[in-house]
Amino acid sequence: MSANEQAGGEAAERLVGAAADGEDLAVEAALRPKDLEEFIGQTRVREQLDLVLRAARARGGTADHVLLSGSPGLGKTTLSMIIAAEMGAPIRITSGPAIQHAGDLAAILSSLTEGEVLFLDEIHRMSRPAEEMLYMAMEDFRVDVVVGKGPGATAIPLELPPFTLVGATTRAGLLPPPLRDRFGFTGHMEFYEPPELERVVRRSAGLLGVEVTAEGAAEIAGRSRGTPRIANRLLRRVRDYAQVRSDGVVTRETATRALAVYEVDERGLDRLDRAVLNALLKLFGGGPVGLSTLSVAVGEERETVEEVAEPFLVREGLLARTPRGRVATPAAWHHLGLQPPRSSAGGGQDGLFGG
Numbered sequence: 627m628s629a630n631e632q633a634g635g636e637a638a639e640r641l642v643g644a645a646a647d648g649e650d651l652a653v654e655a656a657l658r659p660k661d662l663e664e665f666i667g668q669t670r671v672r673e674q675l676d677l678v679l680r681a682a683r684a685r686g687g688t689a690d691h692v693l694l695s696g697s698p699g700l701g702k703t704t705l706s707m708i709i710a711a712e713m714g715a716p717i718r719i720t721s722g723p724a725i726q727h728a729g730d731l732a733a734i735l736s737s738l739t740e741g742e743v744l745f746l747d748e749i750h751r752m753s754r755p756a757e758e759m760l761y762m763a764m765e766d767f768r769v770d771v772v773v774g775k776g777p778g779a780t781a782i783p784l785e786l787p788p789f790t791l792v793g794a795t796t797r798a799g800l801l802p803p804p805l806r807d808r809f810g811f812t813g814h815m816e817f818y819e820p821p822e823l824e825r826v827v828r829r830s831a832g833l834l835g836v837e838v839t840a841e842g843a844a845e846i847a848g849r850s851r852g853t854p855r856i857a858n859r860l861l862r863r864v865r866d867y868a869q870v871r872s873d874g875v876v877t878r879e880t881a882t883r884a885l886a887v888y889e890v891d892e893r894g895l896d897r898l899d900r901a902v903l904n905a906l907l908k909l910f911g912g913g914p915v916g917l918s919t920l921s922v923a924v925g926e927e928r929e930t931v932e933e934v935a936e937p938f939l940v941r942e943g944l945l946a947r948t949p950r951g952r953v954a955t956p957a958a959w960h961h962l963g964l965q966p967p968r969s970s971a972g973g974g975q976d977g978l979f980g981g
């Protein structure tokens with residue numbers, strides 16, 4: 627298991643981790659919007675996709691291949707299902723890591739029906755030979771199936787029905803250009819704004835039969851790190867709290883109390899995030915400090931700090947990665963209610979953050 631996967635696994639266990647955990651998988655199907663109209667936010671991608679799909683429908687053809695990039699939990703799987711639904715087509719779901727041999731991909735491709743949507747999650751993690759087979763399949767709707775080995779091996783061409791590939795990746799930059807170029811449309815999914823997440827929370831509460839006030843939804847939305855999956859997960863934990871400790875209604879107060887129990891603060895930071903900031907501010911005066919030293923101080927693996935905690939802290943403008951080490955921003959001091967020391971306030975010292 628790579629450091630990346632390990633960190634991803636850790637993330638899945640966190641209440642604010644963006645990767646899906648077992649409970650998410652069980653309830654997500656019920657919470658997924660079924661068409662573009664119902665899909666909240668992502669205005670640009672939604673409008674662009676709407677045009678692509680309408681045009682394909684008007685031509686009576688199959689939609690172009692679509693690449694969706696963006697962090698986990700932003701709705702890539704949901705959008706792929708919507709694409710299939712809008713095209714009135716069935717969908718087949720698989721992922722890059724599940725396709726280790728070109729033969730695995732050939733088996734899937736050869737069983738597709740005309741117009742079917744093939745959703746390939748984590749497309750950047752496919753094996754090289756499978757990737758090369760995919761180039762031809764995407765462009766010419768044809769694959770060469772190699773039979774036999776060594777000098778006697780022969781390639782048997784196999785015609786495929788036209789299909790739509792929807793590829794999803796957290797890192798579009800990792801895709802080889804020949805693969806990227808074969809997608810007719812690329813949609814980049816952004817993190818959601820709090821009002822959009824508020825709508826996600828209210829919609830999900832409706833589907834789960836949970837009563838939520840506008841303030842309650844806003845409180846959960848503000849702690850959801852721009853991610854619908856996290857918003858839905860926090861909603862379920864707040865619902866539990868509301869059922870056990872109050873009258874079942876999710877208000878601002880129940881949300882605040884429940885998320886205090888789960889150690890998710892008003893900005894969506896959890897125990898690990900705060901431990902990193904605390905160490906950086908209290909032990910190292912705001913930095914700069916090296917990643918290894920910081921990790922030892924927190925009692926976590928280097929990879930956990932770097933891949934699980936830091937990306938969100940950087941995104942939130944609380945921590946900066948500089949050539950000299952990790953540095954806290956003035957916002958970090960403010961968030962933890964601490965006063966930056968005048969002379970050694972991390973970036974303030976060298977004017978990185980304007981003193």
Ligand SMILES: Nc1ncnc2c1ncn2[C@@H]1O[C@H](COP(=O)(O)OP(=O)(O)OP(=O)(O)O)[C@@H](O)[C@H]1O
Pocket residue numbers: 644645646653654655657658659664665666667668697698699700701702703704705747826854855858
């Ligand atoms: N725009 C949206 N409106 C409402 N709910 C959404 C939206 N986007 C995502 N969700 C909800 O968030 C959950 C996670 O979405 P989804 O599984 O599509 O994310 P993903 O990007 O495919 O994640 P991963 O990369 O981990 O596979 C789903 O339950 C879905 O209901």
